[in-house]
Amino acid sequence: MERLAFRVEDGGWFVRFSAAQAIPQVADxxxxxxxxxxxxxxxxxxxxxxxxxxxxxxxxxDPQLREAAAQAMAMVAERGDEFACGLLLGHLEDPDHKVKKAVKESLKLLGRADSRSLRAAGHAER
Known part of the structure; x- marks a missing residue:
């Protein structure tokens, strides 16, 4: 874990990308x-x-971590960031209702609260 944490400071985006992908494989x-x-x-x-x-x-x-991740995405992504919105939209069907709520709120903050995606999330919560 310490070696990967060191890699996130690397100047090359691909090294940081690879470290982000590898962390769940080595961390508890x-x-x-x-x-x-x-x-x-x-x-x-x-x-x-x-x-x-x-x-x-x-x-x-851990659903609390997934909820926090959705909230953090809205804090660090720029409004209208299609990549961030795409990731969030992929988690509208999370089995935990708090995670779904956090995803919807983050989408609103990022300016991607189109009625179709929020309506679909609302039906999934019921």
Whole structure:
């Protein structure tokens, strides 16, 4: 984990991207250092790195972490960021209602609260 955390400081986007993808493979579920590193990567200047970090966070089996990841995405992505919105839209069907709610709120903050996607999420909650 320490070696991967060091790699997130690398200047090359692909190295940071690869580190974000590898962290869930070597860290225990709920590992605070892994979570903190991935949340930091949500603010990376490269969209690919942000996406890999978001996907790695979303893979965690802890619904509170998935909820926090959805909220963090809205804080670090720019309004209208299609890549971030696409990742969030992919999690509208999360089995946890709090995660779905966080995804919908994040989409609204990012300016992607189109009625069709929110209506679909609303039906999924019922």
């Amino acid at each position: 579920t709920g590992d605070f250092r892994a979570i903190a590193t991935l949340i930091e990567l949500l603010g990376d200047q490269d969209a690919h790195v942000r996406g890999a970090a978001a996907e790695s966070l979303a893979e965690d089996c």
